[in-house]
Amino acid sequence: GKRVSSDCLCTHENCATSFHVTCAQIAGVVMKPADWPYVVSVTCHKHKKGIQMGLDLGLKVIGRKSDSWYYHCTIIGIATQTFYEVNFEEGSYCDNVHPENIVSHDCLRNGPPDAGETIVVGTPDDENLNASFVKEHVHKLYQVEFQDQSQLMLKQSEIFQLNHELPKRVRARLVSILLKLYFLLPSNSTFI
Incomplete structure (x- = not known):
């Protein structure tokens, strides 16, 4: 079978940060279900501050x-x-x-x-x-x-x-x- 990548990208516009899902969760990256094409919406640390603290x-x-x-x-x-x-x-x-x-x-x-x-x-x-x-x-x-x-x-x-x-x-x-x-x-x- 085809190997499914366990990496996911930050969905913030033009951000190329990618994570291994487990590492991302440990690191406290914000993850939540999202619409296609992103099965999971991920926000990296650089863009998390705006969401979380603002x-x-x-x-x-x-x-x-x-x-x-x-x-x-x-x-x-x-x-x-x-x-x-x-x-x-x-x-x-x-x-x-x-x-x-x-x-x-x-x-x-x-x-x-x-x-x-x-x-x-x-x-x-x-x-x-x-x-x-x-x-x-x-x-x-x-x-x-x-x-x-x-x-x-x-x-x-x-x-x-x-x-x-x-x-x-x-x-x-x-x-x-x-x-x-x-x-x-x-x-x-x-x-x-």
Whole structure:
């Protein structure tokens, strides 16, 4: 019989990313039944972000303030922050070293060292520690503005979309403006 290919292509327009079905599922690629000619609709990581998160400038979301309560806010800026994961010589490891803290390499100009490469990390106390480079982590940060005009940089994990189901812990700590108004009004006021 004819060998059926177990690869499937990302169905996003002009995307040539192909997956082995099992690997794709393990990697968390979005797969769902679709119309002919694609038996399964697959979206690769590059195009998954748009579907899943869709966190864009101007979007109204719910964000976590430093008081650990959640408030309505608007995304007004998006930035990426790069951290390096390193293993120190004495056995500890750190996954949030800033590239500019590596004194043995000019990482800002040349990018990260190779995995396993020996590097020197400068600490805030001006100590130099030997370490080996593991990998780089790139985090997206979202600048949001709350209704009181205060602004914060939040990680993706601290932002929730209004049209998505909110986790219980977020719902329990969500502060609505109406609730705030109610507490701010004198006790003899009534809502009309």
